[in-house]
Amino acid sequence: MRTIKIGLLGLGTVGGGVVKLLQEHAAKIEQTTNVHFILKRVAVAHLNKPRKFSLPEETILTDQIDEVLNDPEIQIIVETMGTINRARQAIVQAIYNHKSVITANKDLLAIDGPKLAQLAKSRHVDFLYEASVAGGIPILRVLSSSLVTDQITRVSGIINGTANYILSAMVSDNLSYDKALMNAQQKGYAEANPVNDVKGIDAANKLSILSQFAFGKALDPTNLNVRGIDQLTSAQLASAKQFGYTIKLLAIAKRLSNRLYTSVGPTLVDNNDQLAQVNGVQNAIAIESNALGSSVYTGPGAGAKPTANSILSDLAAAANDILNYDCGNAFNNYHSELTPSTLNNAPQSYLITIYGRSTRPVDSIDWQNETSNHNYWSGLTPVISHKKLNLLLETIGNDFAVSYLPVYGTVKLQAIKEVKQN
């Protein structure tokens, strides 16, 4: 059996989970990888902070990242400290020091993932990041191995557990957005500053990574059309429920010929769709592909052990490459020249809600369903063009506040082609 020494940056939720699982699953890890892992050094920001678990006796705790990165005996660095600039610096230094790197840092990956992967390849070390999307769900390996030969046409994900927890609480417990957010924060599911989660930024970052694996095209998350859940109204939630839908923060990438259409935002999902059943902090990714058809992958999107488990699967893969002198293969080699475009411009069906009015607007729309009370009127449109949507919003908006949400799965392929030609 070979021994491989590893260094860990960060000992918080995820880093702590890595330490615990390495100890709890040591026997199985050794049997299946034929490697005895030694956690040689761990870097933290606050050396004297009390921890709920103990480190192995041989492990050295430090607040000097360089001591971990420059230790010549360490072959694999696991980065679980978060942050962007410091983590980037550390990862680059680790790669230059010929160490394979494993990270869960989706914020950094969304900005610099392809560059770091290229650097790792050129320095013949591994760069793996299974835990960065949907925490415990091994979705990147599914895409890069099990589905590697299939042609994927659409990826739709509930990939932000915080937003899904808040939405689930708003729907099932009739809580306001503020109350649901407060509950999420009290339970540790939302950060004190929840902007990235509730504004859809985190979901957009993860969609960028997913897109690289599913379509060979990493997206620039800052160029995506992203809407958050913080502007949703109780009228929208109640109307969706009445029409047989639930509202989810969906991140979607859909391929049509040489274009990749994306959207991130609250979307009506039919209650019969599997994605509608995914509640609380759970995540799910639905894949449409030519050979397999539809498949859905669900599980915990965060948390100490689920996320650590994804990191340990990367650790096993990196160790295997070290043993076989085969480091430096890209996690995912797929590359395509798709042109990014927004799904929001495609014709689809919408939930329209008008506030301060309880009667149907005068227009030529063949409303599919409608409901009202003394505060609002809501209707479900058939598939309409984006132009028609804008016209409708403009006309109503002259006199009343109005909002709209797309309905999942109503975009027509033929319709998208029309948009492309325009």
Ligand SMILES: NC(=O)c1ccc[n+]([C@@H]2O[C@H](COP(=O)([O-])OP(=O)(O)OC[C@H]3O[C@@H](n4cnc5c(N)ncnc54)[C@H](OP(=O)(O)O)[C@@H]3O)[C@@H](O)[C@H]2O)c1
């Ligand atoms: N939490 C999840 O469920 C989850 C799921 C998927 C991905 N991720 C990603 O995993 C990463 C870590 O998340 P987390 O929730 O585990 O964070 P966390 O609980 O805040 O832990 C961060 C850890 O990093 C340490 N640290 C911060 N800055 C440091 C520095 N400059 N030098 C050395 N150590 C430093 C902290 O040290 P102290 O403890 O001494 O303060 C802490 O131990 C993030 O990139 C996150 O996006 C998290």
